[in-house]
Amino acid sequence: MPKITIDGKTIEVAAGTTVIQAAEQVGVFIPRYCYHPGLSVAGNCRICLVDVEKAPKLQIACNTPVAEGMVVNTTSKKVTDGQQSVLEFLLANHPLDCPVCDQSGECDLQNFYMQYGRYDPRFEEQKNKKPKAVPIGPTVMLDAERCVLCSRCVRFTDEITKTGEFGIFNRGEKAEIGLYPGKTLDNDYSGNVVDICPVGALTDRDFRFKARVWYLSTAPSVCNGCSQGCNIDVHYVLDRPHLADGARVMRLKPRYNADVNQWWICDEGRYGFKSADQDRIEKISLKGAVAAWDIALTQIATAVTKLKAANQLSAMAVIPSAQLTIEDLYAVKKLTDQLPGVVCTAQVPPLPGKSDDLLMKADKNPNSAGVALLELDKTPASSIIEAAVSGQIKILWVIGQDLVKLFGEEKVKQLAQKVELFIYQGPNTNKTSSYAHVVLPASHYLEKDGTFINVQNRVQRIGKILPALGDSKADWQIVAALAAKLGLTAGWKSLPELFVAAAAEVKPLNGLTYEKIGQQGFTV
Amino acid sequence: MAIRKRELTFWEKLYLPQIFSGLKLTMKHFFVNLFIHMAHRLGLMKNSSAAVTIQYPEERRWLAPRLRTRHRLMLREEGTPRCVGCMMCETICPAKCITIVAGEHPDPNVEKYPTRFDIDLGKCVYCGYCVEACPEDAIRMDTQILDIAAYSRDAMKLDMHELLNPTLRKPLKECELKFPHKCAIHDGKITGSWDAVYGKGPKKSNQFESETPSH
Numbered sequence: 007m008p009k010i011t012i013d014g015k016t017i018e019v020a021a022g023t024t025v026i027q028a029a030e031q032v033g034v035f036i037p038r039y040c041y042h043p044g045l046s047v048a049g050n051c052r053i054c055l056v057d058v059e060k061a062p063k064l065q066i067a068c069n070t071p072v073a074e075g076m077v078v079n080t081t082s083k084k085v086t087d088g089q090q091s092v093l094e095f096l097l098a099n100h101p102l103d104c105p106v107c108d109q110s111g112e113c114d115l116q117n118f119y120m121q122y123g124r125y126d127p128r129f130e131e132q133k134n135k136k137p138k139a140v141p142i143g144p145t146v147m148l149d150a151e152r153c154v155l156c157s158r159c160v161r162f163t164d165e166i167t168k169t170g171e172f173g174i175f176n177r178g179e180k181a182e183i184g185l186y187p188g189k190t191l192d193n194d195y196s197g198n199v200v201d202i203c204p205v206g207a208l209t210d211r212d213f214r215f216k217a218r219v220w221y222l223s224t225a226p227s228v229c230n231g232c233s234q235g236c237n238i239d240v241h242y243v244l245d246r247p248h249l250a251d252g253a254r255v256m257r258l259k260p261r262y263n264a265d266v267n268q269w270w271i272c273d274e275g276r277y278g279f280k281s282a283d284q285d286r287i288e289k290i291s292l293k294g295a296v297a298a299w300d301i302a303l304t305q306i307a308t309a310v311t312k313l314k315a316a317n318q319l320s321a322m323a324v325i326p327s328a329q330l331t332i333e334d335l336y337a338v339k340k341l342t343d344q345l346p347g348v349v350c351t352a353q354v355p356p357l358p359g360k361s362d363d364l365l366m367k368a369d370k371n372p373n374s375a376g377v378a379l380l381e382l383d384k385t386p387a388s389s390i391i392e393a394a395v396s397g398q399i400k401i402l403w404v405i406g407q408d409l410v411k412l413f414g415e416e417k418v419k420q421l422a423q424k425v426e427l428f429i430y431q432g433p434n435t436n437k438t439s440s441y442a443h444v445v446l447p448a449s450h451y452l453e454k455d456g457t458f459i460n461v462q463n464r465v466q467r468i469g470k471i472l473p474a475l476g477d478s479k480a481d482w483q484i485v486a487a488l489a490a491k492l493g494l495t496a497g498w499k500s501l502p503e504l505f506v507a508a509a510a511e512v513k514p515l516n517g518l519t520y521e522k523i524g525q526q527g528f529t530v
Numbered sequence: 531m532a533i534r535k536r537e538l539t540f541w542e543k544l545y546l547p548q549i550f551s552g553l554k555l556t557m558k559h560f561f562v563n564l565f566i567h568m569a570h571r572l573g574l575m576k577n578s579s580a581a582v583t584i585q586y587p588e589e590r591r592w593l594a595p596r597l598r599t600r601h602r603l604m605l606r607e608e609g610t611p612r613c614v615g616c617m618m619c620e621t622i623c624p625a626k627c628i629t630i631v632a633g634e635h636p637d638p639n640v641e642k643y644p645t646r647f648d649i650d651l652g653k654c655v656y657c658g659y660c661v662e663a664c665p666e667d668a669i670r671m672d673t674q675i676l677d678i679a680a681y682s683r684d685a686m687k688l689d690m691h692e693l694l695n696p697t698l699r700k701p702l703k704e705c706e707l708k709f710p711h712k713c714a715i716h717d718g719k720i721t722g723s724w725d726a727v728y729g730k731g732p733k734k735s736n737q738f739e740s741e742t743p744s745h
């Protein structure tokens with residue numbers, strides 16, 4: 007393994023490593039536009055110049071493999087002069103419309119100019135004009151003037167999605183980024199080009215003008231769009247309610263996880279955050295009237311106690327969803343275990359969903375593996391629905407499942423008439439909630455902490471990011487409150503305790519804690 | 531805060547000496563001013579100034595042009611705001627009294643403009659940072675309007691109509707803005723149309739028609 011010295015720090019790295027990767031390992035940052043760890047090396051932006059001892063001129067760090075005894079300097083006068091010249095060249099034709107540019111604040115041209123540029127501009131000629139504000143697909147807006155021709159987007163669509171929409175056309179100063187004729191950027195991962203574009207040439211049409219990036223707060227979470235469980239950062243604003251009609255979540259960005267999603271997420275997941283602010287159930291509804299938690303839960307508890315007294319608990323069924331966290335599901339399971347006879351199952355017919363080899367999975371639930379682990383997939387829910395339609399079920403408690411989507415509107419209409427107490431608990435309104443007798447507002451998944459288990463059996467923590475909207479409560483809290491009303495013991499008071507209890511009981515999770523899961527997850 | 535009152539001295543308690551010392555001061559100013567005004571009439575003592583009374587509000591004092599007064603938003607030639615909705619002023623404002631919502635401008639060289647722009651003068655500290663921060667010279671504080679009092683806190687908030695036209699003040703009767711904006715007169719709904727500014731016809735030759743609202 008070759009030994010290399012970068013800015014006086016010596017490190018031994020694997021053969022074939024490039025200087026930029028070795029520098030990262032010793033904690034020296036080298037600026038880059040075209041280099042991206044997830045893409046092939048292009049070596050065309052020239053900002054990553056470094057001084058290699060005994061080399062006649064500056065070398066690009068992204069495409070120089072390390073050699074035994076190499077001595078690299080990243081801060082010499084020669085290097086800073088080189089970086090300055092490259093920046094001046096890249097900015098010569100740049101429009102500098104930072105005030106209206108959505109990238110402003112997270113732009114590598116701005117950042118690197120402040121860090122490595124700071125030259126006096128010499129370009130006084132007319133700047134080139136290129137197409138501006140061109141929507142090149144449903145999600146992305148192109149501004150060709152702002153492009154630095156790094157070709158990251160080209161390599162992304164060539165190498166990752168293999169759809170090949172992007173190309174660089176013409177030569178010299180007329181060179182321009184664009185789509186091949188007749189193409190639109192509508193692949194399932196199109197939003198990623200916005201993330202990798204180091205400048206404001208490609209911006210997000212959904213996020214466009216909603217907020218300035220320095221207004222955003224960020225917190226790590228996990229996408230709930232499918233069973234892959236891609237790691238994400240949630241960008242949200244809580245103190246400027248005038249933005250985006252009062253929405254709190256502004257956008258989602260992928261968070262690097264080498265084992266799950268690397269640098270990417272799919273568009274379905276990226277734009278799936280709207281449910282946090284739209285169509286939310288904020289109040290408890292008791293036969294159409296707004297009620298308080300205490301009254302609603304007392305009424306449910308009374309009905310359950312009545313069944314219990316009449317020894318008819320088998321006429322009660324609970325259908326939780328694989329959208330819930332391990333903690334929620336475990337709490338429900340514990341509650342129903344203490345009411346012998348009650349059927350509890352999350353096994354519903356699968357809905358058709360898009361899938362591919364990259365990330366997207368057909369199963370659009372983030373916690374199906376958790377459902378299987380807790381053995382909540384034994385009884386098919388369709389049998390419960392049939393029983394309910396034929397009048398054998400008195401209490402039906404649906405948590406986060408849209409029965410109308412799964413079994414058709416007609417069935418749900420019939421069972422709503424037959425069942426004595428039809429409870430819907432969930433964060434958003436849907437057709438099922440409109441038929442329910444009691445609607446309980448549950449927190450959105452961004453408003454509660456907990457864990458999901460993805461398709462690779464990786465336990466990942468989601469983390470509470472937003473305050474709960476309206477009267478909503480986390481599902482496990484609702485279940486715990488109902489258990490208390492029924493006089494049943496829970497044995498845990500807080501969420502970490504609940505998780506520890508679940509981990510102690512479920513074999514593969516034994517000994518797992520939130521600390522152990524961390525931000526990158528833990529495969530069981 | 532505790533306020534401690536000073537005990538009056540015996541001399542002050544006598545009352546009349548205080549009255550006369552006050553009258554003495556008044557008379558001194560009266561005669562000095564009378565003297566200087568008369569000297570001005572005779573073309574003398576041009577360098578000394580004498581007190582004058584200004585009949586406010588009919589008469590107004592001269593104000594320095596750089597004095598920071600009520601804000602206004604500048605207009606482009608075609609009557610749309612020069613502001614590009616960059617939110618620099620909203621970001622810098624120490625009183626957090628500026629509220630901006632941005633929208634898509636039909637001209638891709640402008641790109642962005644404010645569909646809503648409010649300044650709450652009840653909170654503004656007249657620091658002028660918003661003017662300093664603006665990269666477009668779109669906001670100025672040079673209207674020389676000082677009488678901004680109102681009967682309610684809500685009326686202290688200037689919206690885009692009042693900012694683009696400093697002669698206006700709530701309650702507004704009709705909306706005269708031609709471009710799409712959130713209109714206080716119409717319940718906060720978007721009113722106005724780019725057609726009224728640029729006329730009808732194709733604006734962009736994009737392969738994708740932009741999905742921005744046009745009213």
Ligand code: SF4
Pocket residue numbers: 100101102103104105107108109110111113114115116152205206207
């Ligand atoms: S790409 Fe960067 S430098 Fe260029 S206009 Fe946008 S923010 Fe400014």
Ligand code: SF4
Pocket residue numbers: 152153154155156157158159160183202203204205207208
């Ligand atoms: S659009 Fe962005 S990612 Fe693509 S070449 Fe230009 S600067 Fe690079």
Ligand code: SF4
Pocket residue numbers: 619622623624625626627628649653654655656657658659660661
């Ligand atoms: S003058 Fe100061 S306080 Fe008033 S709006 Fe401008 S920045 Fe805000």
Ligand code: SF4
Pocket residue numbers: 612613614615616617618619620630660663664665666667668669
């Ligand atoms: S700084 Fe100027 S251009 Fe930017 S939003 Fe404020 S007034 Fe408009």
